[in-house]
Amino acid sequence: MDISALHVLAPLFWRAPSAHNTQPWRLDYRDEEVHVGWDHADTLPAADPTGRDLRLSLGAFVETCLIVAADLGLPIEYVPDHCVEDRRVGWLRLSPHGYRSPFTAAQVQGRRTHRGRFSAGPDADTVAALDAVARQAGGEVRVVPDRDRLAGLLTTADRHLYAEPAVVRELRGWLRLTPAHPRYPADGLTDRCLELSPVEATGLRAALAAYPVLRPLGLPRLLAAAAGDPLALGGTVIVLVGPAGLDDAAQVEFGRVLMRTWLTLHAAGLAAHPLSQLIDAPATRAALGSALDGRRSGCCTSPGWAGRSARRPARRAGSAAPAMPARDQHGAAADPAGPIEVDRFRTVELPTAPSLLSDALHRTVISSRPPAGIAHPTEGGSTPGGCSTVEGEWGSMCR
Template sequence: MTIALTLTDTAFRDVVAAAVRAPSLHNSQPWRFRNHDGAIEVHADPARRLPVADPTGWALRIACGAATLNARLALAAMGLAARVQLLPDPDDPTLLARLTPTTAWQATPAEEALFAAVERRFSNREPFYPAPVPVHAHVQIIDAAHAEGAWAEIIHGPASVEVVSEIVRAADAALTADSAYQTELRTWTRPDRDDRDGVPAPAAGSAPQPDDLLPRRAYGGHEPSPGGDFDPDPLVVVLGTAADTPAQQLQAGLALQRVLLTITDAGLAASMLSQPIENRTERDGLRLALGRAGVPQMVLRVGTGRAGFPTPRRDLAEVIDEG
């Protein structure tokens, strides 16, 4: 029988402060947290699900899975091991994860490094330098995905990247032509950097250009400076899972965050390209192009980044349910 350890309110809030640093589509932050019966509960916030971009809740579950990984690392850093249950209560569909501290724990060097990267991780939408990503980082990315029950496919070299690029461009074109999608996107584009959610202009990077190899969303970014073209031969990572159930999507969120923190700890930068995952046709095309079993859950661009800007987070009082 597992006996839960008592978590103080201060410790709970510290865990939530780390959890909310996870990424989410359009920085929508679709989560809520509760300290209940000795466990930390991660709940979906249905009011923050994106009805056009995320009609199935896939992106919401990815985000909450990533928040769960951050919470687990925060507990380890506090000296606590935790039992993590995904979808623990069939009668409560909003309860996506439960973390129960069970015993004292000495954080491993890997856990300490990943936790230290939580505050430094953010999506970098600026151009990357042409320097190649070291081969050892490829291995670390693959290992990070495997550690959380997912897989990572490394795509590099002009020919291979071009195949993925065509899929990303097709998906982006379809979403750009969708007026409802674009209207929703604009509601999460924040010209005022004082907003606590959405993507503010400083974090938007440079404005998308027609000849970009890997299209980015138009979050109101600045015009690119001369010589600021995007990297012509980026490292692309496709993250996937064996299946596409809600539980596997949550698992993909844990793996995504571990991969992103691993990239950050290695001194590299990353941005997410979810357009081909949001479009069913292009998602199937990506799966076929990879020629492997499983379901793609995210596409990442990885490299050595120029200076970027993190997105803001809401106050903890807005995401914590008392009682």
């Protein structure tokens, strides 16, 4: 068994969520272990000056790697070893026991942010299940009680965001509002994943291009208004509250908790839309804290059923995702012998270490984004699930 076998799973590891979809993680393969680090070029110094979202994203990535490898039969463990100088959070290495998780690679592949309409929120059992996940790490999950107040906070937070030229410049750098953008299939926020119509995408591009001129004339207010009220799209706002005083390494660990809660939502048929701006703006962060009885660590989400499936966002390693064995309702492989179509574009043989993977992976279908103009087979369907998340110093928030 060789740690380099992880290479073949990278496209699934890359399904992890990251703020602005920067995919900041890097895997550095050594003889016996893989260094999990990050690239400064993919951080958000303006929007995320404390590095909170970076660390949460890296934690979500670590958890994703562990879940995928465990589900596909590669026993690995994670050893935290946070070192800012070396831009490293820890190591992945082979372990006789591997990782135990109730989640599957298929769930990792299927989870995505949903920024559209939600038809209902989570039931009490789902909130209790989320709370149980958070409590294992010393946190908790809370439903935000005052929806009207929250809507006002969101508007304030959006205005704060759009008033900062450096934040807007950075956001603009990660927006891919037309398929002609050279990085459209690779990373960042596309018009599709933001659920923008062609007219809205063109309008946003024009407004952001004119930002330096129009900012003194009130453009931040207009942009905040144009962002609309995501709470009006349904769902319930919940907050994942983390333990107080998390240091950097603990924030990475909390990113793992965030990923587990997000997958718990996904497993319940719900999706999420992070609303980090609520905890990025000092005023709204404080107001939210008081709405949560003064708690200072957390993350907020409003799970619900989405009216239609969310758009699959771009990934650098997303053009070649190994397919997972189909699963029956109890999580058992439903058809371990045949090739499983995730998307139906290319079939390949896995190049390395087939003995590490299940038989179902010997022949596999590679997922890739269709060329422009060809509808994505998983988009526009009626798959239920919807919630939104916001990451914060307290943790993250979701609506």
